[in-house]
Amino acid sequence: MCRNIRTLFNFAPPATQEEIRAASLQFVRKLSGTTRPSQANEQAFERATRAVARAATTLLDELVTQAPPKDRELEAQKARERAQKRFGKA
Numbered sequence: 001m002c003r004n005i006r007t008l009f010n011f012a013p014p015a016t017q018e019e020i021r022a023a024s025l026q027f028v029r030k031l032s033g034t035t036r037p038s039q040a041n042e043q044a045f046e047r048a049t050r051a052v053a054r055a056a057t058t059l060l061d062e063l064v065t066q067a068p069p070k071d072r073e074l075e076a077q078k079a080r081e082r083a084q085k086r087f088g089k090a
Contacts, residue, residue: 005023005026005027006019006023008020008023008056008060009060009063009065010063010065010067010069010070011069011070011071011072011075012069012070012071012072013072014060015060017053017057020053020056020057020060021049021053023056024049024050024052024053024056025049027052028045028048028049028052031048032045032048
């Protein structure tokens with residue numbers, strides 16, 4: 001369920017609000033143990049997702065580092081190479 005949560009800090013370009021929301025949604029899904037809430041829990045699920053996204057945005061805005069920003073494409077390529085080594089060719 002949480003495999004889609006990615007590191008969002010210190011990338012060029014910075015994380016978008018859509019990426020932060022997607023990571024927040026995955027986090028709430030993991031905590032709740034469900035990918036889709038029932039109608040009775042839908043509003044609570046959405047409120048929690050918004051709250052986590054706000055907290056994540058605050059965190060990303062306040063973190064500091066001396067390291068240069070990482071290149072998204074280079075990091076994605078490294079991840080693909082690790083996956084290929086781990087799982088073989090698809």
